[in-house]
Structure formats: C-alpha cells, structure tokens
Amino acid sequence: MSRYFYYLVILNMLANVVALVPSILIEGRLNGTVSSLMIAIVITLIYCFVFTNSMLKFPGKGQPEIIKAYMPQWFSTVYLFLLGVLYFFSTWFVLLSFIDITKRFINPELPTLYITILFLAIICPGALMGTEKTLYALEIVLIISLPLIIGIFLKAYINEHLNWDAIRIVFTHSFDAPSIDMIGAASYSLLGFYYISIYNRVLKHRLKRLGLWRLVLIGIAGVVNIFTSLLIPIGVNGVDGAGHYIYPWFSTADTMRIEFGFIERVLFIFLLLYIGISMISATITCHIGLEHVKSIFPEIKWKEIKIIPLIVVTLFSLGSILGYFLLSQIQVYELAKVFFTLLLFAGAFSCAVLLYVVRRSKQK
Amino acid sequence: MFSFEKSEVERVKPVLEKQFKGTEDAQFRTLSLENDQEIELVYIQTVIDNANIHEQFFKPFFEINDIQRYESYIKSLPNFKEFKDEQDTVKEILHGSIVFLIQNKVYMVGFIHQENSAVLDASVETTILGPQKALSENIYTNLNLIRHRYHEKSLKVEKLPEIGDKSNIQVCLLYDEKEADSEIVDKVKKRVKKADRPIVQSAGELHRALTNRKRRLFPTLLVTERPDRIAYNLYQGKVIIMIEGIPFVLIGPTVFYDFMSSMEDFYQPYWVSKFLIVLRYIGLFISLFLPSAYVGIISYNPEVLRIQLAFSIAGSRMPVPYPSYLEVLFMLIMMEMLTEASIRLPKTIGPTATTVGGLILGQAATDAGLVSNIMIIIVAAVAISNFIIPINEMSFAMRVMKYLLLIITTFSGLIGLVIGTVGLIYYLVYLDSFGKPYLKLFTSHQK
Numbered sequence: 045m046s047r048y049f050y051y052l053v054i055l056n057m058l059a060n061v062v063a064l065v066p067s068i069l070i071e072g073r074l075n076g077t078v079s080s081l082m083i084a085i086v087i088t089l090i091y092c093f094v095f096t097n098s099m100l101k102f103p104g105k106g107q108p109e110i111i112k113a114y115m116p117q118w119f120s121t122v123y124l125f126l127l128g129v130l131y132f133f134s135t136w137f138v139l140l141s142f143i144d145i146t147k148r149f150i151n152p153e154l155p156t157l158y159i160t161i162l163f164l165a166i167i168c169p170g171a172l173m174g175t176e177k178t179l180y181a182l183e184i185v186l187i188i189s190l191p192l193i194i195g196i197f198l199k200a201y202i203n204e205h206l207n208w209d210a211i212r213i214v215f216t217h218s219f220d221a222p223s224i225d226m227i228g229a230a231s232y233s234l235l236g237f238y239y240i241s242i243y244n245r246v247l248k249h250r251l252k253r254l255g256l257w258r259l260v261l262i263g264i265a266g267v268v269n270i271f272t273s274l275l276i277p278i279g280v281n282g283v284d285g286a287g288h289y290i291y292p293w294f295s296t297a298d299t300m301r302i303e304f305g306f307i308e309r310v311l312f313i314f315l316l317l318y319i320g321i322s323m324i325s326a327t328i329t330c331h332i333g334l335e336h337v338k339s340i341f342p343e344i345k346w347k348e349i350k351i352i353p354l355i356v357v358t359l360f361s362l363g364s365i366l367g368y369f370l371l372s373q374i375q376v377y378e379l380a381k382v383f384f385t386l387l388l389f390a391g392a393f394s395c396a397v398l399l400y401v402v403r404r405s406k407q408k
Numbered sequence: 409m410f411s412f413e414k415s416e417v418e419r420v421k422p423v424l425e426k427q428f429k430g431t432e433d434a435q436f437r438t439l440s441l442e443n444d445q446e447i448e449l450v451y452i453q454t455v456i457d458n459a460n461i462h463e464q465f466f467k468p469f470f471e472i473n474d475i476q477r478y479e480s481y482i483k484s485l486p487n488f489k490e491f492k493d494e495q496d497t498v499k500e501i502l503h504g505s506i507v508f509l510i511q512n513k514v515y516m517v518g519f520i521h522q523e524n525s526a527v528l529d530a531s532v533e534t535t536i537l538g539p540q541k542a543l544s545e546n547i548y549t550n551l552n553l554i555r556h557r558y559h560e561k562s563l564k565v566e567k568l569p570e571i572g573d574k575s576n577i578q579v580c581l582l583y584d585e586k587e588a589d590s591e592i593v594d595k596v597k598k599r600v601k602k603a604d605r606p607i608v609q610s611a612g613e614l615h616r617a618l619t620n621r622k623r624r625l626f627p628t629l630l631v632t633e634r635p636d637r638i639a640y641n642l643y644q645g646k647v648i649i650m651i652e653g654i655p656f657v658l659i660g661p662t663v664f665y666d667f668m669s670s671m672e673d674f675y676q677p678y679w680v681s682k683f684l685i686v687l688r689y690i691g692l693f694i695s696l697f698l699p700s701a702y703v704g705i706i707s708y709n710p711e712v713l714r715i716q717l718a719f720s721i722a723g724s725r726m727p728v729p730y731p732s733y734l735e736v737l738f739m740l741i742m743m744e745m746l747t748e749a750s751i752r753l754p755k756t757i758g759p760t761a762t763t764v765g766g767l768i769l770g771q772a773a774t775d776a777g778l779v780s781n782i783m784i785i786i787v788a789a790v791a792i793s794n795f796i797i798p799i800n801e802m803s804f805a806m807r808v809m810k811y812l813l814l815i816i817t818t819f820s821g822l823i824g825l826v827i828g829t830v831g832l833i834y835y836l837v838y839l840d841s842f843g844k845p846y847l848k849l850f851t852s853h854q855k
Contacts, residue, residue, distance in 0.1 A: 146823050150708075150709065150821065150822060150823050151708060151709075151820065151821045151822075151823055154820060154821070154823075158820070159820075159823070162820055162823070162824065162827055163827065165831075166827055166830055166831045166834065169834065170830075170834045173834065173837070173838050176845070177837045177838055177845070178837075180837045180845060180847065180848045180849070181830075181833055181834055181837045183848075183849050183850075184833050184837070184847070184849055185830065185833065187849060305714070306713060306714065306717060307712055307713060307714065308713070308714035308715070309711070309712070312709070312712045312822075316822065316823075316825075316826050319823060319826045319827070320826055320829070320830055323826075323827070323830045324830065327834075
C-alpha cells in the first residue's frame, strides 16, 4: 500500500479545512450540519471506493490514457478538458483564499498583484515538474507541517476556553434538513482520492486495491477532520460569534497562545504552515489540471521545449490574476458554493464513466 | 595480408621524429650489439622512471645479447602494450611509455614515474575516530588504497577515454558490478565521453563538465578525499570517477543526504551519530533561515515574537540608523569576506585576519551603532552553523542560497520566506543525479 495515496488524501483534507469550507459550514451551523456532514461523508466514501478501485484496475495509467483508450474521441476531448478546468478552478480557489489571507493577516501593505505573482512564480514551475517530483515535494512539506498542525488542533481541543456548550447547540440541530451547499462543502475536503487520476501513473505496483477497512480509516480521518474544522471555531468564538468571521479558523488560531517559546501567538505558526500546505496543494491540483488539458493536445515542441504546458500555465496565471480583480470576496464565496455542489454531481458522473470504462476493458 | 603496406616501424618512426625531435627531453636512443643488430628506444625523459631505466632495459639488453630473446623479455614485462597505431603510440609516449623499435616491430612498455604519489592526510573531511589518511595524487596509488579497503572480486576498474583536448587527463571508473545499476554505469560513461573541455584539473571541474545543466548551484555529484567513504559508496552501488593527478574522486549518483553525512556517523555509537545528524540539520536550518527570518520579523511582523523578545531586539537596534536588511547584508558580507580571507591567506597570517575581523570589527561595529548586538550573535551563529555541513560543496551552495532567501524576504516579508523555502524544496526535488531523484524523504537502499 503506497503512502503517497494517503498523503494526497490528507493533503486535501488539511488544505481545505481552514479557508472556504469552514466558512460555508459555519454559515449553516444551525441547519442540520451533522446530517449534512454524515451524508457528505457517506457519498464521498462511495465515490472514493468506486473511483480509486476503478483507477487501480489500470496500473501505471492515468485517467487521460484510460479515457482516450476506451471512449470516443469527441467525448474524451470534451470530458478531459472539462476535468482539467475543474482542477484549475480548485487551484484557483486555494490560491485566491490564501492571497486574501496573506493580505489580511501577514502583509497588509503588499500589493495584491505582487503576492499573486509571487505565489504563481512558485506554483507554476512546481506544476511543470515531473509527476513523481511533485509527490516528493508533497511528502517533505507534509512531514514538516503535519505534526505541528495536529499539535495545534490538539491544543485547540484542550484549550480551557473552548466552550463545549456552544458545540452542544450545534448538535441539537443535528437532524434538521440537510442542505446541498453544506454537503458539497463537506465532501470537498475528502476529495483527495481524485488525485489518483494522474498519480496512478507513478503509484504502479505499490497500491493494489483500496480495501474496505482502509476506506473506513479514511472515513474516520475525514469525520474527525471535518468536525474539527467546524466545531473548534464555534467552541472558541461561540455559536453566534463564529459567524462573524470571514476566516473563522485564523481568528480561532489567534485566540491561542504558547506560554513558553519565542513565538507567543499560534496564529503565525499556523499561518505560515498553511501557506506552505496551500502552496503544495495548489501545485498538485494545478499539475493534475495541466496533465488533463495537456493530454488532449498534440505534443508541440519549440527548441526542445514542450510548449503546450507552458501556454496552459500562462493562461491559468493570467486568469487567476484577472479573477482576483474582477470578483469580489462575496462573489468568490458564492462561486465556491456552486463549485462544491457541482463537484458532487461531477463526482457521480466521473465514477459512472470510469465504471463503464472498466466494463469495456473487461469485454475487450 | 598487408605485405605491401609499410611495416610498423616505418609507419611510426617518421611520426615520432616529427612530433618529438625538437623537444629537449625526448630521447631517441639506439642500442646495438656486436653483430650490428640494433634496437631503438624512444621516450620522454621527464615522465618516465629515469632512475631505473638503465637497470630495467639497458643492462638486460647487453646481458641477453640476443635480439629475439630481448624481444621476449620485453613482452614479459608487466606493463607491456602491443602496437595499435601511430596516434596511440604518441599518446602512450606522453603518458610515460617507452617505445621499442625492434626489427620492424613496435612495442611499448609503460614505465611511468610520478612525483606525487604520497598519500596525503585527510584535511577536508576530517574525522575523529576514522582513518586519518586520504588519497594521493596518483591514480594507481589511489586504486591501491581503495582495493585494500574493498576486497571484492566484483569491483571493476574501467579506463575511460582521456578528458580534455589539451590536458588529456586519465579517468578511471570504479564500481562494484554486483551492487551498481548497469544503467547508471552506462549513463556515467556516456556523460564522461561527452564531456568536452580543453583542460580539466579538478574534480569540481569535471563535475561541471559532466552535468548537462550549465549553471547549477547545488552539487549533484559528491567530491570526496576519503578512501573509507569511497569503499562505503562502492558497497552502496555508486559509481566512482577517479581522475589522474587529483587527490579527490567524484561519486555519483548522490542524493541530498549524502552531502549531509559524515563518515564519523558510522564510527560513533548509534544515538551519538543520530544526535550529530540532527545537529547538522539544525545547523543547516539556522544558517539558511536565521538572517531572512530576522529581516522578515524585524521589518515586517515584529508581532510574531513574544513581546519581551521583540522589545529587547528593538532596544538593541535603537542606535542602528537603517532598516534591518542593510544591517544583515552588511554583517553577512563582512563575515563572508572573513571566511574567504582565511581560506586564501597564508596559514601564518590567518589568525590575525580572524582576530581583526571577528573581535575588533564586531565590537567596534556595535559600539559605533552600525549594527545591533543581536545581529552580531546571529551572524556568528550563521557562520558557525554553516561550517557544520560536512561536505564543503554543499556548505558553499547553502551559503549562496541564504542570500536568495534573504532577497525574497527583504522584498516580501515572512511570506516570502515561506514561499522561498517551498521554492527551494521544489528546486531540490526537481534536480536529479544521473537519473536518481536528488531530494526524496525515506530513500530506500534497495536496487
């Protein structure tokens, strides 16, 4: 069983529990959160099981190769392009929220354009690296930051100012009608398994099959993760107070202090760690998007350099820079809700496509 | 079959005369017997073993007193070589062979003498408990040293084509056939063949010629002087490139961790060596990040530190009239100059430079209010911890890298430091050494 698969799943869980997802969850905290979360987790685990195991039937192959081999040309072109665009969107959301967070919490006086270019200057070359190399970078970043982040989460749980009564209030609304926005947002943090659609190329011979108990393990990690992301801000800031923040998690981290150390405010450690995590997450989604889009174009070389990836990455960079200036914070937030919900249906569709492909491959 | 062609001697002799007649140290000797039979010797006096040539070649000639028997005597010598062509003969003479022209036949006997075959003390990578001797500048002495540390029949020594159009330096490849990946061996051979530079005189220069990236910061091949490290790396399946005239060898493929490991790690108890490794990484992080973190925190986010610490730094910076990045840059560059100066200076003047630089300059700079006291501590910490990196090349690379991080942090604060660090990780991950990933956590030693 390859550890890299778990890294990808964990990365996606971590990267998405601080920015947009908890805001959406906290907005609906009194409207059937628990039921929505449970539904989201069950649905995503089913997707995960189907998608991962279907991909693993083709060892060493990425989704573009599989789709191209078994599907008609027009379908694979359109489908892969749309998938690529979806991945670029999720890169964009991570990027956008972290540019905003940087501006809000660390460097208010830096120009936005400068921060954006700075992020893109690392993410784009990173995405252009080989698939295996991005995994090695991911491993290093995760191994450095994961223990510290888990430490901060634990510190939040044993925080004496954590108000368990506020958390109980959320549970009293457990079985209200779930809302589709919340299901989408909650499931989004578990979607790391989709990354296998490209990374299957390098996980060859390492991952055989995703068994049930491993799925349960991922499920448990997901449940803990998503409830931490929802409940800690509520417990610290109060049921009403949690709703007042745009980035509830960073405001929560700022309530914690380290008594004995160079750095007193946990916020800064948390922020800097999360900038690192979000950068690697953006790199990986960007890489996957790039591989999908790249696969539908023929390989064009100019002086030994493949230019299609460069063009795609440049277009994406321009798009993200424009996006920040054209859209307001609220619009991004609403767009994210739509995007997360859309992914729920896109997930069902892509699982169906893969199941069909597996059947066809068996018939051949 | 080629009887109408010229004989070997007829082909070789004009070439040799044309090439070497004008040279003072080239010798053309004719020895003749009573019955007017003659043989001719051609050699360059200054590259062969002059002291023994009489004993080995002249005396037996007259003792044997028979051309045929002398011919078989020549053939029996250990460094005997057959004639190939004119060019090869010229090359052999330049590399210390004696050419015999005996009755239309050409023979060569390697009779090289090198002055610098003494085994040197290990001075670049020193250990406390390990072997104290390094390599010599003679390739055969080095092979001897390595063979004595690695008694294995699968150890292969391969001569590669000489490197450098002008220097024509001999290069040997060393690997354990059982352990090394044959693909990598082929790759190394191909790269060495492709390396084209007029003159190659050091391992670092060959390293530059071997990597296809023109401008590089980080070493992707390890340069070492320690025979024990060579033996260990042979066992690890690595390929050793030996160069004539240099007491260092190149080891490849190497990964990042190789540059952070000292042979001492194997000679100390387990936990001691683990402690040393942790210490080394802490040193690496301090020397890389401390200057930039100082700038980022002082100039952008002083609220990161706890209040007492922030105040004491601010208090120490009270008399300093300019922003923190200038202070850091000023002190770091002074420190680099000190380091450089103490490398280049004669050993007798060295301590003076450090005293003047380190003690007087540091003290005076704080008294004059040009830099803060804390800055002096930081610079000292950076300098010391940089020297803790065991392989020299890596410590130089990190010295440069620190400035890149400093620049990006100066322009964008702590966020720049994080972005720069991620960028550095990406860059290191992106590199590879003969097809092996350069930086990867948990590398396994399986082949």
